[in-house]
Amino acid sequence: MSETTGALRVPTRHFDVEAVRREFPILGRSVHGRPLVYLDNGASSQSPAAVIAAVEDYMSTHHANIHRGVHTLSQEATALYEEARERIRRFVNAASRSEIVLLRGTTEAINLIAQSYARPMLRPGDEVLITHLEHHANIVPWQMVCAQTGATLVVAPIDERGEVHAEAVEALMGPRTRILACAHVSNALGTVLPVERLVASARSRGIVTVVDGAQAVAHCGVDVRALGCDFYAFSGHKMYGPTGIGALYGREELLERMPPWQGGGDMILRVSFSGTTYAALPGKFEAGTPNISGAVGLGAAIAFLDSMDLDAARSHEEALRLHAEDTLGAIAGLRVIGTARRKAGLVSFVVDGVHPHDIGTILDQEGVAIRTGHHCAMPVMDHFKVPATARASFAFYNTFAEIDRLAAAVEHARRMFL
Amino acid sequence: MELKDLYRDVILDHNRNPRNFGPLADASADVEGYNPLCGDRLKLHLRMADDRVADIRFEGEGCAISTASASLMTEAVKGRTRAEALDLFQRIHALLTDDAATDVETLGKLAALSGVREFPARVKCASLCWHTLASALESTSPEPLPAVSTE
Numbered sequence: 001m002s003e004t005t006g007a008l009r010v011p012t013r014h015f016d017v018e019a020v021r022r023e024f025p026i027l028g029r030s031v032h033g034r035p036l037v038y039l040d041n042g043a044s045s046q047s048p049a050a051v052i053a054a055v056e057d058y059m060s061t062h063h064a065n066i067h068r069g070v071h072t073l074s075q076e077a078t079a080l081y082e083e084a085r086e087r088i089r090r091f092v093n094a095a096s097r098s099e100i101v102l103l104r105g106t107t108e109a110i111n112l113i114a115q116s117y118a119r120p121m122l123r124p125g126d127e128v129l130i131t132h133l134e135h136h137a138n139i140v141p142w143q144m145v146c147a148q149t150g151a152t153l154v155v156a157p158i159d160e161r162g163e164v165h166a167e168a169v170e171a172l173m174g175p176r177t178r179i180l181a182c183a184h185v186s187n188a189l190g191t192v193l194p195v196e197r198l199v200a201s202a203r204s205r206g207i208v209t210v211v212d213g214a215q216a217v218a219h220c221g222v223d224v225r226a227l228g229c230d231f232y233a234f235s236g237h238k239m240y241g242p243t244g245i246g247a248l249y250g251r252e253e254l255l256e257r258m259p260p261w262q263g264g265g266d267m268i269l270r271v272s273f274s275g276t277t278y279a280a281l282p283g284k285f286e287a288g289t290p291n292i293s294g295a296v297g298l299g300a301a302i303a304f305l306d307s308m309d310l311d312a313a314r315s316h317e318e319a320l321r322l323h324a325e326d327t328l329g330a331i332a333g334l335r336v337i338g339t340a341r342r343k344a345g346l347v348s349f350v351v352d353g354v355h356p357h358d359i360g361t362i363l364d365q366e367g368v369a370i371r372t373g374h375h376c377a378m379p380v381m382d383h384f385k386v387p388a389t390a391r392a393s394f395a396f397y398n399t400f401a402e403i404d405r406l407a408a409a410v411e412h413a414r415r416m417f418l
Numbered sequence: 419m420e421l422k423d424l425y426r427d428v429i430l431d432h433n434r435n436p437r438n439f440g441p442l443a444d445a446s447a448d449v450e451g452y453n454p455l456c457g458d459r460l461k462l463h464l465r466m467a468d469d470r471v472a473d474i475r476f477e478g479e480g481c482a483i484s485t486a487s488a489s490l491m492t493e494a495v496k497g498r499t500r501a502e503a504l505d506l507f508q509r510i511h512a513l514l515t516d517d518a519a520t521d522v523e524t525l526g527k528l529a530a531l532s533g534v535r536e537f538p539a540r541v542k543c544a545s546l547c548w549h550t551l552a553s554a555l556e557s558t559s560p561e562p563l564p565a566v567s568t569e
């Protein structure tokens with residue numbers, strides 16, 4: 001392990017980014033004749049060869065439906081699926097596998113909580129508390145359930161940096177607040193929310209807590225028991241796994257009390273026309289044939305993460321973000337949107353006179369992939385009075401040279417529109 | 419596929435200095451167009467007289483392609499009859515989406531939009547104002563118009 005002196009911007013532990021990059025086949029491709037610079041990890045991250053191989057191995061040697069056959073393949077598929085669940089459990093430190101429901105992703109997880117936990121419980125006049133920086137996936141399901149039950153959606157403010165202040169959220173926790181649902185990390189701004197304190201405050205008031213971990217789980221390290229939240233939702237495709245697979249952690253006691261969300265096969269113990277007995281957890285929430293290969297891929301992604309020095313990877317991501325804020329910040333007319341003091345590895349920005357979509361197209365021509373638009377967080381755009389932003393979001397496989405190419409391409413875009 | 423095919427001088431010019439930009443008093447229709455992909459909103463104000471576009475202005479904040487397209491559109495349809503404006507809508511729609519579109523030369527300045535076709539992610543930016551125009555022309559029409567093809 002090498003010690004570095006002086007420069008704050010250098011990871012304090014050696015991180016061999018070139019070795020990591022070799023694990024990700026897609027990073028070798030080019031786009032429009034230039035080596036790809038992939039800076040849209042907040043939307044979907046890329047998968048290492050180990051994930052691709054695990055999915056291929058599953059499809060070519062073990063595939064069958066799970067929980068349904070006595071034959072060998074079905075047993076192998078079931079074992080692999082459950083092994084993935086166990087890996088996920090360990091990764092977020094849940095107490096038991098019953099607490100890990102495998103779903104399509106964060107969106108489905110939050111909808112499940114809204115419909116299965118909140119809907120039967122909420123009464124007219126009850127309140128669901130969220131924050132101003134939520135992704136639409138953590139807004140719309142609550143609006144829907146509020147409309148269904150007569151509950152009210154209460155929105156905690158953010159400040160001009162895009163920070164959520166715990167005091168401001170606590171001030172809104174009232175006698176009718178039943179649920180606090182907030183992001184761990186904002187996808188539009190990069191803000192890391194004070195979730196530890198928010199969850200503790202909510203719990204002490206008997207408020208059930210839902211944390212949207214979509215942007216956090218691959219970058220922060222999550223321990224649901226230390227955090228003490230009731231629900232924690234995340235997506236595989238933002239943590240180097242496949243799309244269409246994600247997980248909901250739910251405290252067993254709550255999951256037990258919740259009715260199933262969808263009915264069908266796999267979620268039952270016994271069905272007759274006079275009634276049905278539901279399966280035990282977590283099967284009760286997994287109606288129908290699930291995304292087995294996706295789960296296998298997600299399990300492999302977690303195994304990959306487990307094999308890495310994640311502290312070093314996170315310092316590297318932090319250093320990338322600081323470097324990006326420096327280099328982009330030096331561009332005339334560029335304004336960073338979201339300047340929270342605790343921030344994850346992404347930079348949202350606007351440039352005077354150049355719309356984010358034009359920046360996105362021009363960068364793409366130079367092989368640089370970023371996201372532009374409202375990032376499914378329109379209230380955040382309204383807060384900062386911008387129609388959209390450009391967002392570069394980082395993963396540990398990104399390099400300082402890639403950030404320099406990003407900045408050069410943004411400068412090129414700016415000059416085109418002078 | 420070249421950037422300068424997309425961002426031609428005409429486009430950059432109309433983006434920098436959009437024509438017919440701003441509110442319009444005594445409009446016969448104020449229609450809002452919305453691009454859910456990027457969240458861009460465009461307001462189109464239209465004043466019809468004797469079945470002609472007597473005046474047309476637009477407002478909103480959009481990318482260079484959507485701003486230039488709207489600016490060029492207002493110039494092109496001002497003074498035209500409803501039928502002519504709708505015909506132009508159809509031709510621009512073909513220009514943006516159909517590789518076989520041929521009448522580029524007859525479109526004048528609007529031909530600058532032909533580069534957009536090579537950038538599929540941006541076609542909606544260019545077509546937003548035209549769809550908004552079509553619905554404004556429909557809403558001000560005394561009788562139902564033949565169905566306007568959109569997608």
Ligand SMILES: Cc1ncc(COP(=O)(O)O)c(C=O)c1O
Binds near residue numbers: 107186214
């Ligand atoms: C903070 C946040 N919440 C929720 C989601 C929704 O995740 P998914 O589309 O995987 O369901 C995302 C991803 O875009 C996100 O960034």
